Amino acid sequence: MSTNESIGNIQEQIVALLPRLRRFARGLVRNPHDADDVVQIAVERALLHLDQWHRDARLDSWLFKIVRNAWIDEVRSRGRKLKIFMPEEAGENVGEASMDRVIDRLSVEAALSRLPEDQRLAVSLVLIEGLSYRDAADVLEVPIGTLTSRLSRGREALQAMLQLPGGEIS
Amino acid sequence: MTLTDETLMAYADGEADAETRALVESAMRDDPEVRRQVERHRALREAMQGAYSSVLHEPVPDRLIAVARGQRAGERGPERAAAGVLRAPLRSASASRRWQPFAMAASLLMGIGLGYLGWHTSNGLVKSDASGGLIAGAGLAEALSNQFAADRPAASVAVTGISFRNKSGDYCRTFSLSGSSGLACREGSSWKIKVLAESAQPTQPAGAPDNFRQAGSADSTAVRVAVEESMAGEPLDQAGEIAARRSGWAAASAR
Numbered sequence: 459m460s461t462n463e464s465i466g467n468i469q470e471q472i473v474a475l476l477p478r479l480r481r482f483a484r485g486l487v488r489n490p491h492d493a494d495d496v497v498q499i500a501v502e503r504a505l506l507h508l509d510q511w512h513r514d515a516r517l518d519s520w521l522f523k524i525v526r527n528a529w530i531d532e533v534r535s536r537g538r539k540l541k542i543f544m545p546e547e548a549g550e551n552v553g554e555a556s557m558d559r560v561i562d563r564l565s566v567e568a569a570l571s572r573l574p575e576d577q578r579l580a581v582s583l584v585l586i587e588g589l590s591y592r593d594a595a596d597v598l599e600v601p602i603g604t605l606t607s608r609l610s611r612g613r614e615a616l617q618a619m620l621q622l623p624g625g626e627i628s
Numbered sequence: 629m630t631l632t633d634e635t636l637m638a639y640a641d642g643e644a645d646a647e648t649r650a651l652v653e654s655a656m657r658d659d660p661e662v663r664r665q666v667e668r669h670r671a672l673r674e675a676m677q678g679a680y681s682s683v684l685h686e687p688v689p690d691r692l693i694a695v696a697r698g699q700r701a702g703e704r705g706p707e708r709a710a711a712g713v714l715r716a717p718l719r720s721a722s723a724s725r726r727w728q729p730f731a732m733a734a735s736l737l738m739g740i741g742l743g744y745l746g747w748h749t750s751n752g753l754v755k756s757d758a759s760g761g762l763i764a765g766a767g768l769a770e771a772l773s774n775q776f777a778a779d780r781p782a783a784s785v786a787v788t789g790i791s792f793r794n795k796s797g798d799y800c801r802t803f804s805l806s807g808s809s810g811l812a813c814r815e816g817s818s819w820k821i822k823v824l825a826e827s828a829q830p831t832q833p834a835g836a837p838d839n840f841r842q843a844g845s846a847d848s849t850a851v852r853v854a855v856e857e858s859m860a861g862e863p864l865d866q867a868g869e870i871a872a873r874r875s876g877w878a879a880a881s882a883r
Contacts, residue, residue, distance in 0.1 A: 498692055501692065502849060566676060610633065
């Protein structure tokens, strides 16, 4: 944080990453407004602790880590787990997607929200955000073997809930 | 050899090394079951990505952009606060003012305009230190050093809120000035201002019933986040504050 330029520059990089941070949070918190609140809290924290970001580390990974911590803190410390995780949360935001896509999407979101926290984080980072196993393990601060086992269990549970096509041999 | 499901998953995720890739591809040619398993992994990945890809194209709410640019910690609207789902004070930052980054070296300023800061400075409440950060000026330092949360004089400009030790062992206290609130920590012989933020609500009028928790409720999100993040243990009670004052608010390591 040596110059105003660099602060502004980091802020603009954070702005550019907001869509991905929002998507990541949406995988963790179904209600879109609550998900954005988690992002907001995370961004506030990030700005308070810019000195803890090492320039050689990826900014997106660092921010994902803060989003994840903000989410866990909210869930734990506020004791509002039920409120946040209510699968039948009102206000599903379906946008203008076609009906098929809506059904598809709701079921994916519902399934993801039923996974345990650890698996949901692993699935969100790897399958939704497209992080490598190594990067996802870094964000979650776990060994890579732990990440792959959470991912594997999460996938198995999702497959069971979603009954996706694609397993059939054509 | 038998390929584990985790190996097939890694292959579908593009995480397998060349040797494993060759093994999996050979197995896929020979064994429809392996092919089916890999396809399942791929289909799930696509379904997950597809379900959330639209979020990337949604317009990002202004409040998030404003917060990312340091344009004041926003608070959300009353309708969300009433729902009480998350921390209450997150609201739209549409009415925000830019903070001035000139003193960012060591203090975080949220929603504090230049003129406002200048006013605090001219009052001697806040001043810059050598590193470009902000420290409490005489009036504020006096209050931080001597007032207790429970017995602060109603007429005082600077009132103390909660007191606590941070993770470095330094004593920290929240304070509010008219129109702003902040967090200061005792470092050496000065009160270093960690956060100064425009108040979410007007400060209580002089003579209002004393209740430091109420004063705390006027703290901005930025102050609250800073308190939550830096506090080690519980806030000090009055006995703790008295002991701390007696020690001159010396850091734990210095005692």
